[in-house]
Amino acid sequence: SQELEQSPQSLIVQEGKNLTINCTSSKTLYGLYWYKQKYGEGLIFLMMLQKGGEEKSHEKITAKLDEKKQQSSLHITASQPSHAGIYLCGAVPLGKSSGDKLTFGTGTRLAVRP
Amino acid sequence: DTGVSQDPRHKITKRGQNVTFRCDPISEHNRLYWYRQTLGQGPEFLTYFQNEAQLEKSRLLSDRFSAERPKGSFSTLEIQRTEQGDSAMYLCASSPKITDTQYFGPGTRLTVL
Numbered sequence: 001s002q003e004l005e006q007s008p009q010s011l012i013v014q015e016g017k018n019l020t021i022n023c024t025s026s027k028t029l030y031g032l033y034w035y036k037q038k039y040g041e042g043l044i045f046l047m048m049l050q051k052g053g054e055e056k057s058h059e060k061i062t063a064k065l066d067e068k069k070q071q072s073s074l075h076i077t078a079s080q081p082s083h084a085g086i087y088l089c090g091a092v093p094l095g096k097s098s099g100d101k102l103t104f105g106t107g108t109r110l111a112v113r114p
Numbered sequence: 115d116t117g118v119s120q121d122p123r124h125k126i127t128k129r130g131q132n133v134t135f136r137c138d139p140i141s142e143h144n145r146l147y148w149y150r151q152t153l154g155q156g157p158e159f160l161t162y163f164q165n166e167a168q169l170e171k172s173r174l175l176s177d178r179f180s181a182e183r184p185k186g187s188f189s190t191l192e193i194q195r196t197e198q199g200d201s202a203m204y205l206c207a208s209s210p211k212i213t214d215t216q217y218f219g220p221g222t223r224l225t226v227l
Contacts, residue, residue, distance in 0.1 A: 004156075031214065042118075042205060043157070043218040088156050092214070101147065101170065102216060104156030 004091055006105035013079050014113050021074045021108045023089035030092040032072045033102065034063050037086040046074075046087075069094070076110075084112045116140070118219035120206050126225045127196055134192045135222045139208030146189050147207040147216060148181055150174065157205050163189060196226045 003026045013019050023032065031050045035043040047056045049065035049072060056063050060077045076083055086109050090102035119138045127133050139146050144165050149157035160179070161171045165186035175181075178196075183189040193200055203223050207216040 033215070035218070040203075040221075040223065042120075042220040043207075045215055045217060048215055090156070090216075100214075101159040101162060101172075102149075102157075103159070106154070106156050 004089055004103055004105035006087075006089060006108050008108060009106070010109040010111075012111045012113065015080060016078055019076050019079055019110070021087050021110075023072045023074070023091075023105055025070045025091055025093075027070070028094040029065075029069045030094045030096055030100075032065055032069075033090040034072070034074050035088045035090060037088060037107070039086070043088065079110075079112045081112045081114055084110055086110070118206055118208050118217055120204075120219040120222050122222055123220060124223045124225075126227065128227050129196060129198060131196055132192065132194045133196060133224065134190055135204055135206075135224075136188060136190050137206030137208075137219060138188045139206070140210070140217060143208035143210045143217075144186065145209040145211065145216075146183055147209070148189070148191055149205040149207065151203040151205055151221070152201075160191075193224075196224075198226050200224060201226045 005024045007022045033048045034046040037043050047063045052067040052069045054065045062075045065072045086107045088107045090104045092100045121136045147162040148160040151157040161181050163183040166183050178194045181191045203221045205221045207218045209216045
């Protein structure tokens, strides 16, 4: 079965610093999704990547998918306390169709010190 | 869009009791998913519907669990004879047929004493 590994498991950064979170799949992916979760709440959709080499940005967050479609990174520039939370990558493996179930990593817990 | 809603947000029950959760998807989203998330883990897939048809069930969904989406709109997830191991956050998501992004609700946190 497909597994997603996220690193680091947790991260504490000073406000204003940049940071990167990684997500690695054991299989080639159809699509890779990034979500953010506040503690005890639901998931907020951030970005979806589908093409090898694709890069998307929203405000200060940039996500990339490698050419082999097995690894993704999420980069936050000039972090703010509002970026704190749990970042989860979710994926649909190659061979499945869009709208299929997602497999998630265990998440990266980010704290931002003011 | 008002977003995916779930009810209740929190449920505390005693072992052996039955519980039912409700999920209202975003209007006109024909796919609806249920996931379960335990502390420190990512969500795990339980089941999903396309309109009223239940298309896939995870092996995590034992015979004590049943899900329905009778008219292709809201869905219910029932757990019979709850066990302490059922304590988790139950998340619902919906997706429109055109795109494949799943939008999640706030979740129902279940505590089984």
